[in-house]
Amino acid sequence: MIDLSLLNETTEILAPNFSPEEIESLGKIIFPKYNGHKAAGVKNHITMSSRKAANALVQFLNTSKKTFQLIKLIVEMDDSTLNGKSITIEGLETYLNKLAKSGIYYDFKKRKLHHSKKNALEMINWGTLKDGKTYDITVMSLDIVGNSKLVKKYGTKTMEKVYFRLRSFVEQKVLDYEGRIWNFAGDGGLIAFTSKNHVTRSVLCSLDIRATLSVFNIHPDIPIKDNITLRLGLDTGKIKFFSDTGHIVSDIINYAAHLEKSGTVPGEISISENIKKELPTKILKIFSDKNMFENMNSYSTV
Template sequence: MKKAKKLLQDLLSRSLNTEQIHYVGREVDPSFDLAEVSGFGDHIVIPRQVAAQCVIQYFSARDKLRDFIAKLIMLEGYGGSGGIIKLKGIEPILNELRESGFVLDREKGAFVRDQAQSKTQDWGFMREGQEYRLAFASLDIVGSSELVRTNVKVDVETTIRTLRDFVGSHVEFNNGRIWFWYGDGGMAAFIGDSCVQSAVMSCLGILAYLPVYNITRNALREESDIRLRIGVHYGSVEYHGDTSKMHSEDMERASRLEDRYGVPNSIMLSETAYNLLPDELRKYFQGAGSADFGSLYQSLTI
């Protein structure tokens, strides 16, 4: 970020006055006080070069400099304290951030890690310790203990590995991420306004292509087809970069849907997840009793 900071210093000094710099800073952090941070006090005019240095140091120390740059870009063309913001020379800064693996997501108004380069568990924008709403899909291999007992160890290990890749390809195609994989199953997460739809589409794809997987990639004995139970629920979790620390009641409910109520090669939805589906997907599910957290809905068995 060293070069980006220098470019930002030049841009702020040339494009914004002191009032505008202070205004953008407070839009990012309402507690930001340029007079206090600079040490000039309330009654002395702060040169724009000093204001630029102060705002860069302040947000760098709090790991929020990318947030400041994003807000600066989003405010371009709009008026605030100090007049309409017009930026001169923002592209070199964007190029520097792009080289570091960050791109601006205008919908979120923030810089996120470029998922085209490398898909990350946090979709490039999740913050440590913050709570997010997601769809969770818990998947489990039916009769895994019997498969282990009746097949050669190396074949079991090969099949588990290729199954994880097979599931992962469908999950990531629908903008999901596999957060856990235990050997005989795992937990996938999906985020966004249509996250439940993405989760269900992913799971339907997994089940639809599972026979093809069994024919072409399953290394177990011919009679040992892989079958899956799947549970999908919508809820929240506090994000941690160390996924082993992530746990929530809603993630547990997804696991319980699969474990207690799941049917082989079928998807079990919670009432919460079902209600968030569009009509064209709801028609592929039917009522299947209830749990202590609401009604259940099962997909037509594939």
């Protein structure tokens, strides 16, 4: 048996995406003798709504301890066919995200469901994104200012210790805002956010990193006297996801990286016009320095 709220979420994903007849067919795939009317306690000649049919199937399979099979089937029905009809499941990412937060996630490569909160938190796809599909994603590019000079002054080995501690510092902040580090190569990296309110969460995360970097710099474990200064650039839009994030090709990623490296002064954060459009006024007031970068408006903290 799984949590009642997740059973409700499973009903909610089924009802708008499948007709009562299709829900019956799903039940028979898992349980060949399944009868939706009998499960719902109504006579065969009575027409059921999709919601009633979905609730009956969810409750029946939960009692039969086959809920995981239903969740797996729902995920695998996306972009497939059922009874000769093409199926696209709206809201699937949101549904999978809720499952992942409860410790249940679907491994698209192995086509298996797993139950592990730790793994779900660490998965590069949040336990919800499917290779080859396009999603709304916000990316943050982050870089140490003057890294070459620091390496020359303190040496590679010492700076590698700084990089390690910086990644740990950034990673904790990113997880607090439900983001993921897609790449971190020593002096900087690429961070991604998706799902509900991802634009706002990404900007709040960048502001949190900037605000608490001074605490990082005075920590006794940081083996250099110079303060670390960062630049951060953010953009948002449609990105085709792949688990091998190093091979994702995207204008959104490119713009965020270019904006950070060439359009942001040390110690500050720059956001694209796409980001600005999604931010609440209260946050937007912080980005009062308007500029033109690569023929697009950008906005920076001052």
